[in-house]
Amino acid sequence: xxxKAVSPLVAVVLLISITLLTGVVITLWVKSFTSKYTSLxxxxxxxxxxxxxxxxxxxxxxxxxxxRVTNKGKIDLSGFSLILDNSTDIxxxxxxxxxxxxxxxxSRSNRLKIERSVIIKAxxxxxxxxxxxxxxxxxxxxxxxxxxxxxESIVQR
Numbered sequence: 091x092x093x094k095a096v097s098p099l100v101a102v103v104l105l106i107s108i109t110l111l112t113g114v115v116i117t118l119w120v121k122s123f124t125s126k127y128t129s130l131x132x133x134x135x136x137x138x139x140x141x142x143x144x145x146x147x148x149x150x151x152x153x154x155x156x157x158r159v160t161n162k163g164k165i166d167l168s169g170f171s172l173i174l175d176n177s178t179d180i181x182x183x184x185x186x187x188x189x190x191x192x193x194x195x196x197s198r199s200n201r202l203k204i205e206r207s208v209i210i211k212a213x214x215x216x217x218x219x220x221x222x223x224x225x226x227x228x229x230x231x232x233x234x235x236x237x238x239x240x241x242e243s244i245v246q247r
Contacts, residue, residue, distance in 0.1 A: 169232025
C-alpha cells in the first residue's frame with residue numbers, strides 16, 4: 091500500500107476552515123445561552139417588576155417636578171421616564187432627554203435595587219404651564235416596559 095500526504099496548501103485551507111467553523115458555532119452558542127439567561131419574557135417581567143410612586147410634587151419656584159419611586163419587585167430597574175398629563179397636554183420626558191436627574195444616580199450599569207428608592211427630578215422650565223396644572227404622572231422603565239406606576243396625587247408648592 092502506497093500512501094501520499096495531503097499537499098500543504100490543502101492542509102492550510104482545511105485548518106482555516108475548521109477553525110472558522112468552530113468559531114462560528116461557539117459564537118452562536120454563547121449568544122443564545124446569554125440571551126436566554128439575561129432577558130426576561132414579557133410575562134416574567136410583569137410578574138417580577140413592580141414599583142410604586144411614594145410622592146410627587148411640583149415646585150413652582152424651582153420649576154421642578156420631583157417623584158419618589160420605590161422598587162417593590164424582584165428585579166433591579168433602570169431607564170426611567172415620566173409621562174406628564176394635565177388633561178389637555180401629554181408629554182413624555184425620558185432619561186436620555188437630559189431633562190431628568192436621579193438621586194441616587196440610576197443608569198443601566200447602576201440600577202435601582204430591590205426595596206430601594208430614587209428621586210426623579212424633571213426640569214419643567216420649558217413646560218411650566220403643563221407642570222403647574224398636572225393631573226397625573228406616570229413612571230415607566232426600560233427594563234420592563236410592560237409595567238408602570240402612576241399617581242394623581244401631586245403636591246403643588
